[in-house]
Amino acid sequence: MGKIIVTKNAIAKLATLSAMECYGVVGLVPTTFTGKVLSLLGKAELTKAATVKINNKKVIIDIYVVLQSGIKVSEVANTIVSQVEYKIKKLTGIKDLEVNVIVVGVKREV
Amino acid sequence: MNILGLSEFQKMFQGALTNLGNKKEIVNKLNVFPVPDGDTGSNMFLTLKTAVDEAKKRNPKDLKEFGKAICEGALIGGRGNSGVLLSQILKGFFDSIDGKEEITIPEFAEALTEGSKTAYKAVIKPVEGTILTVMNAIAKKAMLLRFEENDFVHLLEELYKESEIVLKRTPELLPVLKEAGVVDSGGQGLVFIVEGMLKGLKGELTFEKTFEEEIEEMDKATLGRKLEFKYDTVLLSSAKDLDPVKLQEELSKFGDSIVVAKAGNLTKIHIHSNEPYEVMRYIMQFGDLKEARIENMQEEQEEFLQKNNEEIVQGIKKPFCIIAVSQGEGFDKIFLSLGVDFIVSGGQTMNPSINDIYSAIQKCKKDEVVILPNNSNIILAAKEAAKLTKNKKVVVLESKNMVQAVPVILSFNPEETFEENINRAKEILKEIHSFAITYSVRDTTFKGLNVKKGDILGAMDGEIIIKGQDPDKVLLELLRMNKEMVKDYEVMGIYYGKNVKKEHAEEIAKKIEEMFPDLEVDVTYGGQPFYYYLVSLE
Structure with a gap:
């Protein structure tokens, strides 16, 4: 039988994409240099805003986000955790998963 | 009605809350996106409830205060994606009419638009086919009608209709919904909110259940069950500073069916307990009692049981x-x-x-x-x-x-x-034989059996064995074929389906008893669709 390999990079990308769909998330904070350039160019969708570590088969994902102000931060963060967890588990089959959300900033309303 | 003031808003929000509360389970069941955890309805309801409760608690004297209370309540109470989203809609809406004592139809339409815009602002990649789509459609419709309409009730009727139409389209916009064969849950929640606002404004769904309605419901629920607590107690306390929520918790040590409600300066308390005097003593330490009514429910209970003449089987008390x-x-x-x-x-x-x-x-x-x-x-x-x-x-x-x-x-x-229970159950499952009589929904071949749509099929232990035209004949034939096996059993249970008449089922039971004189045949209504008869042998 062959092997299936899902790279950290792919997981990070998946996590970013599903975090982006969460209500209340208005920005992602790029974790790579290229990401920073891309986000400067306004291409949020191409940004990778998550880091992935693997510790004893446990996959640990940190996601860096900016939330809309005037919104319950704790609730949105919880939603991100459950939404990202659900998506990654469903799409990759990874079972042991830890999702951390780092709220880097809050966007003022315009 | 072409102007909305504070009291209309209060009615609309109360209506929305009541309606959503009644229907939140429907919403929960639709929840497949983004995470199918079946809590959208509860989340939206709890968010709205915190908002409305906050508005009641602050007793606002004008629309500005009301809006502030609703927004802050929704912010604190925001739960889940849909709840947080709802709080944003409300925020946008009330920001737009900030400072106004009353609002006109065009102002209302603009406020809805602001609500929709604010909701869209808080997400990078708005997904269509969700509550956002429904909100957007409502706002657009309101903008379209704002100069034609001069009656809020009629406007809300139109908006409600529009919201339902858009809701039906959500599966076309979001594939996950289509796969699951449902409409969007958050969208459905919003439709119920609009429906509730309309009913609230019309005065059909103004208030939450009253204290009396609530206790009546609880008393009814107690009827027919084994009486755990005998005394129905209603107390009217004039004590000040009684916190209904806390009191409810504290009282749970005395009994169940507890309802606590504030009525002006008085607090009404309803509880079923076995020690009404203890309850009274407890309440009286906070202040005087104005009224007390204690009723023994035993008699009422017996009457009910006789009237219903139905043996209420108390399920076995089991540790699992x-x-x-x-x-x-x-x-x-x-x-x-x-x-x-x-x-x-x-x-x-x-x-x-x-x-x-x-x-x-x-x-x-x-x-x-x-x-x-x-x-x-x-x-x-x-x-x-x-x-x-x-x-x-x-x-x-x-x-x-x-x-x-x-x-x-x-x-x-x-x-x-x-473990012992489980092991025995597994043994029993092995020994039970069951027969099922059903019909075929399409033409097919099954183990050499050519089946046409509409044919009656007879199955034993899940395997289709024979076909025929008449459910009764098929069942009898099936038993005849397994005569030797059936003889070894003592009890046969026949559960007849939705489309079979009772007399009919009893008739066939007679025929079976004639066939197997030693067998005891029980006939029970199963009400199951698809199967004419489900039969067990024990």
């Missing part, structure tokens, strides 16, 4: 929880009377989701849970749900239809351990 999947009202009743704690509805052509089963497991108060899936297609889902459960011990007994579940449940013995 039983969940059964059931289809048909007859079977629901049978299971409940046997002591099944939770029924998950589903069966042939309508399999419950893993989540349906999982949430039933979560509702169980005991640590050990038995699931009877009652259909070979549901066994897997039940096993998955069991795997998902971390906090309880769950065993799936592989019952393939509902008649198999009955003797299993009857075999449970509360004196024995969970």
Whole structure:
């Protein structure tokens, strides 16, 4: 039988994409240099805003986000955790998963 | 009505809350996106409830204060994606009419638009086919009608209609919904909110249930069950500073069916307990009693039982929880009377989701849970749900239809351990034979049997064996074929389906008794669709 390999990079990308769909998330904070350039160019969708570590088969994902102000931060963060967890588990089959959300900033309303 | 003031808003929000509260389970069931956790309805309801409660608590004197209370309440109470989103809609709406005492139709339409815009602002990639789409459509419709309409009730009627139309389109916009065959849950929640606002404004759904309605409901629920607490007690206390929420908690040590409500300076308290004097003593330490009424419910209970002439079977007291999947009202009743704690509805052509089963497991108060899936297609889902459960011990007994579940449940013995019960149940499942009489929904070939659509099929232990034209003849033929086996059994249970008449079922039971004089045949209404008869041999 062959092997299936899902790279950290792919997981990070998946996590970013599903975090982006969460209500209340208005920005992602790029974790790579290229990401920073891309986000400067306004291409949020191409940004990778998550880091992935693997510790004893446990996959640990940190996601860096900016939330809309005037919104319950704790609730949105919880939603991100459950939404990202659900998506990654469903799409990759990874079972042991830890999702951390780092709220880097809050966007003022315009 | 072409102007909305504070009192209209209060009515609309109360209506929305009541309506959503009544229908939140419908919304929960639709929840497949983004995470199918079945809580959208509850989340939206709790968010709205915190908002409305906040507005009641602050007793606002104008629309500005009301709006502020609603927004802050929704912010604090925001739960889940949809709840947080709802708080944004409300925020946008009330920001737009900030400072106004009353609002006109064009102002209302603009406020809705602001609400929609604010909601869209808080997400990078708005997904269409969700509550956002429905909100946007409502706002657009309101903008379109704002100069034509001069009556708020009519406007809300139009908006409600529009919201329903858009809701029906959500599966076209979001593939996940289409796959699951549902409309968007958050969108449905919003539709219920609009419906509730309309009803509230019309005065149809103004207030929450009154104290009297609520206690009547509770008393009714007690009827027919074994009386755990005998005395129905209603107290009217003039004590100040009684906190209803805290009081409710404190009182739970005395009994159940507790309702506490504030009425002006008085606090009304309703409780079923065995020690009404203790309750009175407890309440009186806070202040004087104005009124007290204590009633023994025993008599009423007996009257009720006689009138209904129905033996209320008290399910066995057992140390574990039983969940059964059931289809048909007859079977629901049978299971409940046997002591099944939770029924998950589903069966042939309508399999419950893993989540349906999982949430039933979560509702169980005991640590050990038995699931009877009652259909070979549901066994897997039940096993998955069991795997998902971390906090309880769950065993799936592989019952393939509902008649198999009955003797299993009857075999449970509360004196024995969970394992002993499970092992015996497994043995029983092996020994029970069951027959099913159903019809074919399409032309097919089955193990050399050419079946046409509409043919009557007879199955034994899940294997289709014979076909025919008449359900009764097929059943009799099936028994004749297995004559030798049937002879070894003592009891036969016939559960007749939704489309079979009682007399008819009894007639066939007679014929069977003639065929097998030693067999005891029981006929029960199962109410199941698809199957004319489900028959068990024990």
